[in-house]
Amino acid sequence: MNLLNVDTISETTDKLKKYCPFISPKTECVGLMQAVGRILASDLVSSENIPPYRRSTVDGYAVSSSQLGAASDMLPTFLNVAGEVLLGEDSSGLSVGSGTCVYTPTGGEIPDGADSVVMVEYCESFGDNMLAVSRPSSPGENIVQPGEDIKSGELILRKGRILHAQDIGILAAAGITSVPVFVPWSLTVISTGDELIPPEEVPGPGQIRDINSYTIAARSIREGLRVSRMTALKDDWETILKTLEDAKADSDIIVMSGGSSKGKKDMSSALIKAAADCGVITHGVAAKPGKPTITGFDKKSRTMFIGLPGHPAAALMIFEQILIRIWRDLTSQSEESTIQARITSNVGSAPGRRTFQLVSLTKSDVPEAMPLFAKSGMILPMSQADGYFEMSENQEGVRAGDLVEIHLWK
Amino acid sequence: MNLLNVDTISETTDKLKKYCPFISPKTECVGLMQAVGRILASDLVSSENIPPYRRSTVDGYAVSSSQLGAASDMLPTFLNVAGEVLLGEDSSGLSVGSGTCVYTPTGGEIPDGADSVVMVEYCESFGDNMLAVSRPSSPGENIVQPGEDIKSGELILRKGRILHAQDIGILAAAGITSVPVFVPWSLTVISTGDELIPPEEVPGPGQIRDINSYTIAARSIREGLRVSRMTALKDDWETILKTLEDAKADSDIIVMSGGSSKGKKDMSSALIKAAADCGVITHGVAAKPGKPTITGFDKKSRTMFIGLPGHPAAALMIFEQILIRIWRDLTSQSEESTIQARITSNVGSAPGRRTFQLVSLTKSDVPEAMPLFAKSGMILPMSQADGYFEMSENQEGVRAGDLVEIHLWK
Structure with a gap:
């Protein structure tokens, strides 16, 4: 392979990022339940104290701790019950x-003059209004102060946060019911190749079912992106070009796979040149798998083009490394969490290329990662793997027992 | 707390599992793209060899390796090009x-008589049909054999698998376009309390916004479950009972939160007795947080009831530990992956109760887990935490430096 004409993964993404201002994700405001799993588009600050008033965390009696002294089972303190806090009322x-x-249920507002709450478990009623308390209390006990959970002006959620259940709860608590989130990119996903047939058909001689448009579209959906169009096309210039032109109108990203190796029918590069006003940006990436990768950009329609390798595992890995990473970066998502594992055997790297090695994990104090080797074009190992690790362009491989950082499938 | 009347977490789920045959998840068949992220409802076996024929993994020339001998740059072997394999054709x-x-592009079917493919990089054309090959080949080189990726009869995906992008690719490859998946449970989520107002309103004296129906509904959606109804109700017997009766008709699960502690207004237990023909199954769970948890079951309508604590963090944790775990168990999902981390300080446990401790993680060879302590009723620490670890009923706590197993938020 001629390494002089290819870009590294980071050169590829750096070059694309120059064009990203044209496709930086838009934002929209959605309701709380529509925000589940979406990516927050700005830092959010609470404009209120939560709780808004002193709240009891238990069912009990609001007291002034100074009144109780050293109350005990043997020598309880007797208090007069002056009333009852009703939930939801002034x-x-x-x-x-x-x-x-004063009796105060869980969540009740603490009355003036009280500084703590004694749990009902330590109280016994006598007659209508007398209470025997068998434990002392300390100031603040069983009380959440105003703003103790969230202070007015406090940053509660950061831009780039994927909104989990507890975050939706915080938004509800803070009264933020219109949530700014990123609008997902819209993708057109195209597989090309004269040999491709749809999954529901039975392959004839020389035919094979389309895999790539399904894996790439599914991966996009898992990431929260939208797929506006997915199709498998024969290697026919006019048909593909027409599809690219149509897709430019409604897609932020056009993903093509197949047709990017050196074979006679390869025309992805020429098609991108024809459809994209900035032409081809990267032609060939120093990655294993994933060498035959092409990128391009059309400024007029604000569309990014990416031509992925035809081999399914390579296509998915490069889509992950380039497109998903740029999306996460542009939406300010924090770094993906990885896990440390001990590799069970030596794994060689491809000199000058970033190498992605599939592994399956077995549990242990430090998990063990077993490398899964597979010929190009095979798909099952992708599914049998729990994830992968990277070896950089200059790394000479890893030795059995080395710690490696595993990226788990999303 | 009287521990004699409460169940442990496992007693609680074991008791509920006896009723689970009444609500065991149904299955349905969906298309490939609808199957993304769904849970596979049966083991799937390929009925075909993939690839169906011998395929080339490179652009090159199909040869018989015995013809090439020790071909080299200095002494190439000359071969006659007898034709070209066209993709998608016989x-x-x-x-x-x-x-x-014979010229064979990537993915092309290997012609009879060939046992390997030499990459175009090692070949040079002379005239119309002559080729100089400057490298030997070995049998099988650059060829994927029929069934080498997936054999006919091979188990390709297991029941309980959450379908990731690569799995959708495998289904496409195997021609399985109608995918058996579990039908998610349908949930009704109810918060109760006279103090509750909807998130869009501003709390008056003694009022607080409803958090629990939002966190529980959001958590359900993150898990792929369906929320058919979510509402916050005042502590009014008739209103709540009417809602429970309506919900029985269209829900597999009814989740109530609030009203399960010992306070005067607590009536969840009586409501479940009134609405569920098997009544209350567990009243009180030996968990911290999460003691005031109630479960029940109605056989006639096939509905499971769970009354969660009113405190948001406790409600979410118990929902996770009981309902989500039963769902994962009934759908044959493999154990959730956890990560090992070193705890940064001593953490005490609650004797006799299973304790769930929030932590935030910092990266290191072995990650460090910092415990986050918060008073009951606070929600922000849930969001600031990366996950939690468990201490069993008999464990006396952990010491700084101990390894603990962290469950990350989903």
Whole structure:
């Protein structure tokens, strides 16, 4: 392979990033339940104290701790029950004074004069209004102060956050019901090749089912991206060019796979030159798998082109390394979490190319990662693997027992 | 707390599992793209060899390796090009014999008589049909054999698998376009409490916004479950009972939160007794957080009831530990992957109760887990945490430096 004409993975993404201002993700505001799993498009600050008032964390009696002294089972303190806090109602008429207490349910507002709550478990009622308390309390006990959970002005969620269940709860608590999120890119996914047939057909001589448009579209959906069009096309210039022109109108990204190796029928590069006003940006990436990768850009329609290798595992890996990484970067997502594992055997790297090695993991104090080797064009090992690790362009491989950083499938 | 009347987490789920045959998830068949992220409902076996024929993994010339001998740059072997394999077309008319070769693009069917493919990089054309080959080849080189990726009869995906992008690719490759998946449970999610207002309103005295129905519904959606109804209700017997009766008609699971502690307004237990023909199954769970948890079951309508604690973090954790775990178990999902981390400080456990401790992680060879402590009723720490670890009922806590197994948020 001639390494002089290819870009490294980072050169490829760096070159594309120059064009990214043309396709930087838009933002929209959606309701709380529509925001589940979406990516937050700006930092969010609470404009309120949460809780808004002093709240009880238990069912009990609001007291002034100074009144209880060293109350115990043997020598309880007797207090007069001056009233009851009702949930959801104004308790400003209630207060705790000398020798009195107020019943306060979990979540109830603490009345004036009280500084703590004694759990019902340590109290016994006598007659209508008398209470024996068998434990002392300390100031602040069983109370959440106003703003103790979230302070007014506090940053509650950061831009780039994928909104999990607990984040939706925080937004609800803070009264933020219109949530700014990124609008996912819209993708057109095209497989090309005269040998391709749809999955529902039975392959005849020399035919094979289209895999790539399904894996790439599925991977996009797993990432929250939208697939506006997916299709498998024969290697016919006019048909593909027409599809590219149509796709430019409604897609941020056009992903093609197949047709990017050196064979006679390879015309992806010429097609991108014909369809994209900035032409081809990268032709060939120093990656294993993934060498025959092409990128391009059309400024007029604001469309990024990426031509992936035809081999399914290579196509998916390069899509992950280039497109998904750029998307995560542009949406300010924090780095993906990886796990450390001990590799079980030596693995060689491809000198000058970034190498991606599939592994399957077995559990242990430090997990063990077993490399899975497969010929190009095979798909099952991708599914049998739990994830992969990277070896950089200058790395000479890893030795059995080395710690490697595993990226798990999403 | 009286521990004699409460169940452990496993007693709680074991008791519920007896009723699970009534709500075991149904299955349905969906198309490939609808199957993305769904849970496979049966083992799938390929009925075909993939690839179906001998395929070339490179652009090159199909040869018989015995013809090339020790071909080199200095002493190339000259072969006659007998034809060209066209992708997608029947190549049964082509064959490789003595002194001949056939051009075969990546993915092309290997002609009879050839046992390997020499990459175009090692070949040079002379005249119309002569080829100089400057490298020997070995049998099988650059060829994928029929069934080498997937054999006919081979198990390709297991029941319980969450279908990732590469799995969709495998299904496409095997021609399985109608995919058996589990039908998600349908949930009704109810928050109860006189103090609750919807997130879009501004709390008045003693009022607080509903958090639990949002976190529980969002968590359900993240898990692929369906939420048919979510609502916050005042503590009014008739209103709640009417909602429970309506929900029984269209929900597999009814989740209530709030109203399960010992306070005066607590009536969840009585409501479940009134609405569910098997009544209350567990009342109180030995967990921290999460003690005031109730479960119940209605056989006639095939509905499971779960009353969660009112505190948001406790409600979410118990929902995770009981309902999500039962769902994963019934759908044959493999154990969730966890990561090992070193805890940065001592953490005490609650004797006799399973304790769930939030942590935030910092990266290191072995990641460090910093415990996050928060009063009951607080929600922000849930979002600041990366996950949690468990301490069993009999464990006395962990010491700084101990390895703990972290469950990451989904």
